[in-house]
Amino acid sequence: MKKKTKKDIPYFDNNIHWKPQSKIWFLSAVLAFVAALAFDYFMPFKQTVNPAPYRIFLLIMIVSLAVLYAVSSKFITLRRKLLHNAQFIFVAALALALWDFLTAKSGIFPLPFFPGPLQITDVMVKDYKMLLISALFSTRLFFVGLIVGSVSGILTGILIGWFRQWDYWLSPVIKVSGVIPAVAWIPIAIAVFPNSFSSGVFLIFIASWFMVSFMTAGGISATPKSYFEVARTLGASEKYLLFHIAVPNAVPNIFMGILTATSLCFATLVVSEMIGAKAGLGWYINWAKGWSVYSKVYAAIIIMAVSFSIILAVIGVVKNYLLRWQKGILK
Amino acid sequence: MSEPIITIKDVNSIYRDSFGHKIYALRNVNIELYDGEFISFIGPSGCGKTTLLRLIAGLDKPQSGTLSIQGNVIGKPDHERGYIFQQPTLFPWKTVEDNVAIGLKARGVYKENKNKIGEYINMIGLNGFEKAYPHEISGGMAQRVAIIRALINEPKILLLDEPLAALDAFKRIEMQSLLIKIWKTMKTTMAFVTHDVDEAIALSQRIVIMTSRPGKIRKIIDVKLGGRRDRNNDEFIALRKIILEELQLASILPEPEYSI
Ligand SMILES: Nc1ncnc2c1ncn2[C@@H]1O[C@H](COP(=O)(O)OP(=O)(O)O)[C@@H](O)[C@H]1O
Numbered sequence: 001m002k003k004k005t006k007k008d009i010p011y012f013d014n015n016i017h018w019k020p021q022s023k024i025w026f027l028s029a030v031l032a033f034v035a036a037l038a039f040d041y042f043m044p045f046k047q048t049v050n051p052a053p054y055r056i057f058l059l060i061m062i063v064s065l066a067v068l069y070a071v072s073s074k075f076i077t078l079r080r081k082l083l084h085n086a087q088f089i090f091v092a093a094l095a096l097a098l099w100d101f102l103t104a105k106s107g108i109f110p111l112p113f114f115p116g117p118l119q120i121t122d123v124m125v126k127d128y129k130m131l132l133i134s135a136l137f138s139t140r141l142f143f144v145g146l147i148v149g150s151v152s153g154i155l156t157g158i159l160i161g162w163f164r165q166w167d168y169w170l171s172p173v174i175k176v177s178g179v180i181p182a183v184a185w186i187p188i189a190i191a192v193f194p195n196s197f198s199s200g201v202f203l204i205f206i207a208s209w210f211m212v213s214f215m216t217a218g219g220i221s222a223t224p225k226s227y228f229e230v231a232r233t234l235g236a237s238e239k240y241l242l243f244h245i246a247v248p249n250a251v252p253n254i255f256m257g258i259l260t261a262t263s264l265c266f267a268t269l270v271v272s273e274m275i276g277a278k279a280g281l282g283w284y285i286n287w288a289k290g291w292s293v294y295s296k297v298y299a300a301i302i303i304m305a306v307s308f309s310i311i312l313a314v315i316g317v318v319k320n321y322l323l324r325w326q327k328g329i330l331k
Numbered sequence: 332m333s334e335p336i337i338t339i340k341d342v343n344s345i346y347r348d349s350f351g352h353k354i355y356a357l358r359n360v361n362i363e364l365y366d367g368e369f370i371s372f373i374g375p376s377g378c379g380k381t382t383l384l385r386l387i388a389g390l391d392k393p394q395s396g397t398l399s400i401q402g403n404v405i406g407k408p409d410h411e412r413g414y415i416f417q418q419p420t421l422f423p424w425k426t427v428e429d430n431v432a433i434g435l436k437a438r439g440v441y442k443e444n445k446n447k448i449g450e451y452i453n454m455i456g457l458n459g460f461e462k463a464y465p466h467e468i469s470g471g472m473a474q475r476v477a478i479i480r481a482l483i484n485e486p487k488i489l490l491l492d493e494p495l496a497a498l499d500a501f502k503r504i505e506m507q508s509l510l511i512k513i514w515k516t517m518k519t520t521m522a523f524v525t526h527d528v529d530e531a532i533a534l535s536q537r538i539v540i541m542t543s544r545p546g547k548i549r550k551i552i553d554v555k556l557g558g559r560r561d562r563n564n565d566e567f568i569a570l571r572k573i574i575l576e577e578l579q580l581a582s583i584l585p586e587p588e589y590s591i
């Protein structure tokens with residue numbers, strides 16, 4: 001294998017960053033944010049609202065775009081990514097200005113159901129503690145549930161995929177109970193578990209366990225016979241065949257199971273928090289709705305989008321690390 | 332000749348086709364493989380070459396007859412009997428060196444033999460590729476890795492089932508000299524299945540000609556060429572002619588033999 005030297009010119013895949021690598025578009029994007037800021041500053045308001053957080057947010061966007069651009073002179077891939085996304089950033093800034101116009105500036109979209117970016121940023125700043133705690137609470141519940149569910153799923157999957165007896169007795173149970181949406185168990189979970197956290201963990205466990213065990217079992221039993229034969233002629237024991245051949249062979253499947261389970265878990269998490277819990281983003285949304293503070297609902301939804309994206313990215317990093325041997329095989 | 336290492340006695344191996352008819356993949360096969368020899372098996376496809384090698388490896392059991400290694404009946408597969416498949420079958424999630432290390436790790440002798448991995452990788456000229464994954468190397472390289480993966484266990488016999496069939500002509504010749512080098516330096520008994528008459532003559536001390544339906548040994552030919560393995564050599568050509576005639580007879584006059 002070639003050793004990488006600093007002088008190596010990186011290879012660019014033009015299919016990834018295919019948009020024009022034009023500085024003009026990037027400059028336009030920055031200027032669009034400036035324009036959105038100017039628009040908000042000079043156009044009079046129809047609704048009464050504290051505009052400071054929104055304006056600071058726009059300023060932060062302008063500054064970070066400029067800083068990123070400056071920094072990217074050292075990191076060519078980052079520069080390419082920035083330029084590739086310039087058109088999107090440009091339109092996003094204009095969309096913000098339009099949203100501002102339709103809400104606080106003109107009242108075309110009425111309150112309380114359609115708050116503008118000003119109300120939402122204002123609420124995010126005022127209620128940041130509550131939102132942060134809710135987001136952390138949801139994240140913790142998610143990870144505890146997903147880890148418990150995935151570990152049990154992997155274990156049952158291994159048992160089912162490897163031992164006929166386990167397959168015979170457990171497979172039908174998993175197949176039948178797996179079609180029940182986890183949220184159907186909410187009434188029982190609330191009644192049986194001592195607090196909302198443990199009942200949440202239980203529901204997320206249910207949501208992930210079936211999917212992960214199903215996929216794990218599939219990956220284990222799909223191990224090519226030739227792999228086992230090679231390993232046996234090399235002196236491998238049954239234990240080695242299971243843990244060093246069948247299980248690694250199932251890892252791509254296991255991750256497919258975990259990623260599918262993740263989206264099921266997001267849904268289960270939010271619903272279970274809305275119904276039974278006293279904390280978390282789902283609870284926050286429900287609580288804000290109760291007081292008809294829709295700006296808080298939107299704020300929580302945005303925070304949720306960000307948190308869940310981060311969670312997916314974290315799982316993606318773990319997956320890419322464990323499946324680094326696949327790099328270049330699949331595309 | 333030296334001691335027999337593998338003794339095969341009255342071995343029958345039977346499969347059933349979709350009508351339930353018996354197919355004799357091997358019928359009454361008797362042969363001894365000698366310690367340290369290079370023996371080739373050649374014959375039309377379906378004559379039971381793979382079946383025979385798999386029986387020796389312990390991957391399958393015969394319906395009747397016995398196979399033994401140095402007097403002990405062959406049971407389960409064992410690292411003493413290395414097996415090279417037509418496809419390299421490297422494990423895609425393991426790097427080249429981790430693939431080579433499987434035998435050592437599976438047998439729990441990795442620590443004391445770690446340094447051997449580098450030596451074997453050197454021997455096949457793959458230094459620098461230790462950390463490469465199987466999909467990053469060529470088919471010829473992968474087959475070489477498969478060979479040292481078996482060799483690192485220091486097997487008494489290496490069973491090679493058409494290991495060169497998937498390679499192009501240049502790679503084949505390279506690999507043939509690698510096999511000869513291994514055989515000469517490590518004194519491993521080599522049982523080699525091939526489709527290629529010249530390859531069999533170039534490499535072996537004995538050539539076993541097999542026929543199909545039922546799979547039988549037709550003839551065993553001693554190759555007394557020593558080091559004179561030039562393909563244009565008269566003796567080489569004469570030997571090729573004999574083997575081709577045997578093979579032609581073997582395929583022109585099939586002996587259909589079914590029993591229900
Ligand atoms: N798993 C199997 N099931 C049924 N028939 C088989 C099986 N393996 C081999 N055979 C039959 O046994 C005979 C010998 O096969 P094989 O040993 O693979 O031949 P070769 O390697 O010489 O081409 C063939 O007729 C083949 O169809």
Ligand SMILES: [Mg+2]
Pocket residue numbers: 380381492
């Ligand atoms: Mg074959």
